[in-house]
Each structure stands twice: as structure tokens, then as C-alpha cells.
Amino acid sequence: MYRNLTALAVLLCAAPGRAADPAEVRAAIEQALPVLQNGARTFRERSEGRCIACHHQGPLQLAVALARERGFRVDEDLERAELDRIRGFYARRQELYRRALTDPAAARRADAFGNFAVHAGYWLTGYAAEGGPPDDATAVAAAFLASRQEADGHWDFTDTARAPLQAGDFTTTALAVRVLQVYGPKDRAAEIAGRVERARGWLRRSEPRTTDDLVYRLYGLAWTGAAKEEVRAAAERLAAAQRADGGWAQQQNMPTDAYATGLALVALHRSGGLETASEAYRRGVGYLMRTRGADGTWFVRTRAIPSNPYFDSGFPHGRSQFISYAATCHAVIALALTVERK
Numbered sequence: 001m002y003r004n005l006t007a008l009a010v011l012l013c014a015a016p017g018r019a020a021d022p023a024e025v026r027a028a029i030e031q032a033l034p035v036l037q038n039g040a041r042t043f044r045e046r047s048e049g050r051c052i053a054c055h056h057q058g059p060l061q062l063a064v065a066l067a068r069e070r071g072f073r074v075d076e077d078l079e080r081a082e083l084d085r086i087r088g089f090y091a092r093r094q095e096l097y098r099r100a101l102t103d104p105a106a107a108r109r110a111d112a113f114g115n116f117a118v119h120a121g122y123w124l125t126g127y128a129a130e131g132g133p134p135d136d137a138t139a140v141a142a143a144f145l146a147s148r149q150e151a152d153g154h155w156d157f158t159d160t161a162r163a164p165l166q167a168g169d170f171t172t173t174a175l176a177v178r179v180l181q182v183y184g185p186k187d188r189a190a191e192i193a194g195r196v197e198r199a200r201g202w203l204r205r206s207e208p209r210t211t212d213d214l215v216y217r218l219y220g221l222a223w224t225g226a227a228k229e230e231v232r233a234a235a236e237r238l239a240a241a242q243r244a245d246g247g248w249a250q251q252q253n254m255p256t257d258a259y260a261t262g263l264a265l266v267a268l269h270r271s272g273g274l275e276t277a278s279e280a281y282r283r284g285v286g287y288l289m290r291t292r293g294a295d296g297t298w299f300v301r302t303r304a305i306p307s308n309p310y311f312d313s314g315f316p317h318g319r320s321q322f323i324s325y326a327a328t329c330h331a332v333i334a335l336a337l338t339v340e341r342k
Contacts, residue, residue, distance in 0.1 A: 018286075019282050019285075019286075020285045020286055020289045020338075022338070022339070024289065025285070025289065025338060028289065028292055028296065028332075029332055029335055029336055029339070030072060030073075031295075031296030032296040032297060032331070032332050033063070033064070033072060033074060033332065034075065035295065035296050035297055035315070035316075036060055036063060036325070036329060036332065037064070037075050037078045038078070038314070039314060039315035039325055040056050040060050040082055042313055042314030042315070043313040043314065043315070043325075044081075046311055046312070046313055046314060048309070054122040054165050054166060055165055055322040055325055055326040056326075057082060057086055057123050057126055058121075058123050058125060058126035059122070059126070059325075059326045059329035059330060060082065060126065060329055061079075061082065061083070061086075061127060061129050061130045062125075062126055062129045062329065062333055063329045063330075063333050063336070064079050064130065065129040065130045065131075066129075066333055066336045066337070067332065067336050070339045070340070070341055070342065071339070071341070071342030072336070079130070083127060083130055086123045086124070086132070087135075087137060087138070089123070090120075090124075090138060090141040091137040093110065094136065094140050094141075096109060096110050097110050097144040098140050100144055100147075101143060101147060107144075107147075111148070113159050114158030115166065116144070116145065116157075117145060117148050117155040117157055117172040117175075117176055118157050118159070118165075118166050118171075118172055120141055120145045120175075120176070120179060121155075121174075121175025121178070122175060124138065124141065124142070124182070125175050125179060128178070128182040128183070134182070134183050139186075141179075142179055142180055142182075142183040142184045142185065143184070143185055143188065145176055145180065146184065146188075146191070146195055152198070152202055153173075153195075153199045153200070153201050153202035153203075154172070154173045154202040154206070155173045155199075156169045156172055157172060159307075160307045161305070162304040162307060163210075163250070163303055164210065164211075164212045164250050164259065164260075164323070165323075165326060167210070167212065168209075168210060168212055168213050168216070169206070170206070170208060170212065170213040170214075170215075170216040170217045170220065171212055171213075171216045173199050173202060173203065173216070173220055174216040174217070174219045174223065175216070176199070177195075177196055177199050177224055180192050180195060180196065181196070196224050196225075197224070199224055200220070203217055203220045203224065203226070204221070204226065204230065208237075209251070210250060211238070211241060211249065211251065211260045211263065212250070212260075212263070214234070214237060215263050215264055218231065218235055218238055218267050218271050218272055219267055219270075219271050221234050221271075222271035222272075231271065231272070232272070234272070235271070235272025235273065235274070238264055238267065238268060238272065239268055239274065239280060242264070242283070242284065243256050245287055246261075246284050246285075246287035247260070247284060247287035247288075247291075248260040248261045248264040250303075254303075257300045257301075257327065258287075258288055258291055258292075258298035258299075258300055258328070258330070258331045259298075259300045259326060259330060261284055261287055261288060261330075261331070261334070262327065262329075262332075262333060262334040263330045264284070265281060265334040266333050268280075268281070269281065276337050276338045285334065288334060288335060289335075292331070293316070297315070297316050297317070297328045298327045298328045298331050299316075299320065299327075300320060300324050301323075302319060302320040302322065303323075304323065313325075
């Protein structure tokens with residue numbers, strides 16, 4: 001308790017610092033966007049099997065959708081290619097997913113790596129942010145995702161944990177709920193509502209450990225229609241993890257970084273009601289503006305245990321490039337939220 005009170009005192013007494021210059025924020029976003037979009041293209045071109053990944057597709061689409069809304073120029077050809085890749089992935093597997101709903105052998109093939117809830121959550125949430133329309137392919141994918149829900153209401157994975165993006169059931173559960181709400185089959189609305197209710201119960205009962213857990217618990221409670229008091233309490237808990245330097249860390253024993261900071265700021269604004277003009281948000285923006293690199297990206301050191309052969313995707317930061325890519329996406333989103341709509 002003494003340590004917690006001391007940390008709170010440091011936070012409250014920290015100098016607020018000046019607000020970030022709006023022109024500098026705009027310039028930071030303008031510099032980062034083409035690096036991100038080109039980074040997705042080169043990742044596709046250089047990866048084995050021209051694969052897509054949770055650290056690229058999903059976070060990128062969230063960033064591009066908001067940037068366009070706020071009046072920033074985006075490369076529409078590159079973004080269209082990314083959206084086509086996401087839809088194409090599920091369209092090519094549509095019949096397998098359909099069989100998997102009733103055939104255990106097909107279900108094992110459909111989720112051969114044990115990470116369906118992870119990639120469906122990230123990719124289809126990003127696809128939805130860009131206005132990807134519901135169709136047969138997304139409906140079947142959502143139906144298969146629904147079938148992967150555990151009896152207690154959560155979604156998980158059996159693939160190797162790769163922190164922080166693929167590491168916790170709060171993330172998979174919240175994102176699964178969002179996908180079902182957007183792409184769930186209309187003729188199964190009552191079933192989907194029941195699954196959302198069970199997910200809300202799991203989110204209420206479960207104890208978050210990391211910043212990702214806190215973020216996605218907040219999103220999940222908001223998306224599942226939890227009571228305002230519960231959502232507010234979840235937001236306050238996430239906000240209390242802000243450090244004296246204005247940022248957040250992925251977990252308590254780690255340094256502050258741009259991935260956790262961008263992720264937390266966006267969740268607090270979108271689901272927790274934190275205004276971008278508030279002191280807490282301004283301090284978070286200040287941290288991001290101080291820590292961006294000269295190339296317009298943010299560096300975050302990787303802590304994921306490698307499960308695939310390393311390759312250089314063309315994005316900066318070497319072996320830490322994939323988490324740094326996701327961090328740059330979330331930082332851009334957090335900054336773009338401070339820019340007035342055009």
C-alpha cells in the first residue's frame with residue numbers, strides 16, 4: 001500500500017509540461033503514415049507465403065481509418081490491397097470454416113495452429129474499422145469464431161504465446177465480441193447475444209495482469225454493454241497505471257513504451273471517456289512526441305519468444321521491428337485522436 005501511495009504522489013506531483021504543438025503532432029502523423037503503409041507492403045512481399053500478421057493487419061487498418069477521417073492523406077491503393085488480403089484470407093477458407101461448424105476433423109484443420117481467435121479478432125476488427133462489409137465469408141468466419149468460445153465465456157488460443165499481442169485471453173475475448181457484433185450471422189442473433197453476455201460475465205470475474213489485459217477488459221466491458229459503473233472502474237484502473245513520464249508500460253516490471261502508451265490512451269478515450277484535452281491525455285501525447293524516432297517510428301524492444309524464422313520486413317528496428325510496427329500504429333492513432341475532424 002505504501003508503494004502504491006508513493007507512486008500516486010509522484011504521479012500527482014509530476015510537472016504537467018507544455019501541451020504538444022498541434023502542428024508538430026500533425027507532422028508526426030504525416031511522417032509515420034507512409035512508413036506504416038509501405039511497411040505492410042514490404043512485409044507482404046518478403047514474408048514466407050506472403051502471409052498477414054496480427055502486428056500489421058488490424059493495427060494498421062485502425063490507424064489508416066482514423067487518419068483518413070481526420071483529413072490525412074493515405075495511399076488508398078496500398079490500403080485496398082491490405083483489405084483485399086484480409087477478406088481473401090477468409091474467403092479462401094470459407095467452405096472449410098463452414099464444414100468446421102459440424103465436423104471436428106475440419107475444425108482441427110481450420111484452426112491448425114490454435115490461433116484462430118487471435119487473427120480473426122485483430123484482422124476482422126481492423127477490417128470493420130475500414131468499413132469492410134459483411135458477406136458470406138465474414139459471416140462464416142464469425143460463426144466459426146463463435147464456436148471457439150469456452151464454456152465460461154472467454155476465447156483463448158493454444159498457439160505459442162507471443163507477448164504482448166498474442167498473450168492474453170482478455171484480448172481474444174474482447175476482440176471476438178467485437179467481431180461477432182459486426183459480422184455475426186443475422187439469423188443467429190439470439191445465440192450471438194447469449195455469447196456476448198457470457199463474455200461479459202467472464203470479463204467481470206477475471207483479474208487483469210498486464211496493460212493489454214486492462215485495455216481489452218475496458219474495451220470488452222464497454223462493447224458487451226456492462227454497467228456504466230463497471231466501465232468507469234475499469235477505465236480508472238487503467239488510468240492509474242500511467243507513470244510520471246506520461247506513459248504506460250506493458251507490465252509493472254517493464255519500462256514505459258510507446259506500444260502500451262498508445263494502446264492505453266486510445267482505449268481510455270474511446271471506451272473510458274477520457275477527453276484528449278485532459279491533463280492525463282496531454283501527458284501521454286507528450287511522452288509519445290518525446291520518444292518518436294527521427295524516421296517517424298517508435299522503437300519498442302521485443303520480448304516475444306520467436307516461433308518463426310526471422311526476416312527483415314523492411315520496417316526499422318531489426319529484430320524488434322514487429323512490435324515497433326504495432327507501437328507506431330497505436331501511437332499514430334493516439335495522436336490522430338487529438339486532431340480535429342475535417
